[in-house]
Amino acid sequence: MNTEWVTTYGLVPTPVFTCVCPWFSIGIGGGTSGVSDMSGLRHHNRWIYCYMDQRLSALFSRRSVRKYTGKPVSEADVKALLEAGMAAPSASNRKPWHFVAVTEPARLAQLAAIHPHGKMLSSAGLCMAVCGDRDISPDFWVQDCSAATENILVAAAMLGLGAVWLGAHPRAERERDLKQRLGVPENVGLLCLVAVGHPDEYPDARTQYDEQRVHRNRW
Amino acid sequence: MNTEWVTTYGLVPTPVFTCVCPWFSIGIGGGTSGVSDMSGLRHHNRWIYCYMDQRLSALFSRRSVRKYTGKPVSEADVKALLEAGMAAPSASNRKPWHFVAVTEPARLAQLAAIHPHGKMLSSAGLCMAVCGDRDISPDFWVQDCSAATENILVAAAMLGLGAVWLGAHPRAERERDLKQRLGVPENVGLLCLVAVGHPDEYPDARTQYDEQRVHRNRW
The missing domain is CATH 3.40.109.10 (NADH Oxidase)
Incomplete structure (x- = not known):
């Protein structure tokens, strides 16, 4: 548990199994909030991995961020x-x-x-x-x-x-x-x-996967 | 050195400093070919990092691949x-x-x-x-x-x-x-x-950064 993150951003762990996992599940993860993985990405809640492919976390972490601290970009x-x-x-x-x-x-x-x-x-x-x-x-x-x-x-x-x-x-x-x-x-x-x-809000990683938009072999 | 990779794909290390680094340089790297980093990406030559920001290797590794082994995608x-x-x-x-x-x-x-x-x-x-x-x-x-x-x-x-x-x-x-x-x-x-x-060719990671396409503050 990285206490600094929790303090700074007021993050709370989300219960496991709150999300539905229809037919694919890997990497339920360590279950702390505000963690960093090896790639340098920040994940505020590892439990989200129970319905997203962990190998693509960099893509799921891209969210629209509209609040910034005002600090310059290097x-x-x-x-x-x-x-x-x-x-x-x-x-x-x-x-x-x-x-x-x-x-x-x-x-x-x-x-x-x-x-x-x-x-x-x-x-x-x-x-x-x-x-x-x-x-x-x-x-x-x-x-x-x-x-x-x-x-x-x-x-x-x-x-x-x-x-x-x-x-x-x-x-x-x-x-x-x-x-x-x-x-x-x-x-x-x-x-x-x-x-x-530099972000001043931290939306959770996500996909918006929707099976209704998927067609197999033909529409 | 991961011998298996070298054998399989016939990779050879490229000399350092063959590429120009105008105003940004980090992570010259370990200098073996056919290595895997923590994110699971394959990099055939770490020396390319001398002109690309190492934090974004996942993006530079996306190349157009047109030859496949024929193995099904899971x-x-x-x-x-x-x-x-x-x-x-x-x-x-x-x-x-x-x-x-x-x-x-x-x-x-x-x-x-x-x-x-x-x-x-x-x-x-x-x-x-x-x-x-x-x-x-x-x-x-x-x-x-x-x-x-x-x-x-x-x-x-x-x-x-x-x-x-x-x-x-x-x-x-x-x-x-x-x-x-x-x-x-x-x-x-x-x-x-x-x-x-499943790839049967392995183009090197790259950016196609071109300073002539960059304008600062206005065109």
Whole structure:
């Protein structure tokens, strides 16, 4: 039991077997709250593993985090997030992406005022605008930039940061205003903003697995 | 040195400092080839870490893998990949996705014949068709399903599987033929197929970080 975590975040252990495990169950775990595993991820409750595949905890730990402490994001972490984004696959490996990494507080406040769901940007340490060059990949830039965005979000969780995807494209007005503010060229789409900061809330890891969305061999 | 790996895959260590490290360097590592880290990922050459942030090795290990041994993908792994896909974020949390998990060899061969870049499907253990319900999320289903696809690809790497994204939408003819074969309803888009199998090739982990795609504070 890591007492510091429990004290700091007010975590309480959840009883085992509160969750249903239809046909797959491994790693019921140690049963303390606020633990760290070998990969550096924080898990506030190991019991959640009774219905998620423990090998993928890094993915389940990626949750939308909208509250930040206000502490800056280090340059090393900014670089790591960019490396993660650019490790994504892209159609025909065209890599149509561009990233605008905003860390200046005044600019973060401006973006917070533009995006209708972006208030948290004023306390974020970083806003990563994920953009795609339509000239490079007219048909697949949205998919490629979405994969890059998901990599950035997963990377943030791996680095102990919190992040949330704030959609822009294809909301025309929102995309236009953000592009104007950031100086993004005409032929480049602005897919989304990713707000990143040191988390001040800790949603539990989860999947949203739903058997009704699964079809075997054909629909 | 794990001799078995070296023997099996014919890996050779790469000299240190062959790669440039402009402004970030941690974890030069142990310098053997074919090693496993605590997360279960396989890294064929630790030296690559000299220019990638070691904390994100799970993301850099996701590479497009197109050669498989033909061994089936276990039901536990199919389930884990579905959990990963459904752990992705979605606009307004609408979760427009559906997944057709194809494991029957005859059906895999059919899909291999339809997709112009899908020959490897005939030796894959699984083809996951990632679909999105336009009625649930007309404007964001492509982005949401792309994030789910990237989660599946990263999860495959974490599970020791190899996978590759085979695009469908918005290639109209390809999407139509695949939908028809899989019985996907009219209002549902088929974003892509993900071929998954036990890998018979092992591309090195990488980022494709490119400083020319990075803008600070504004474009």
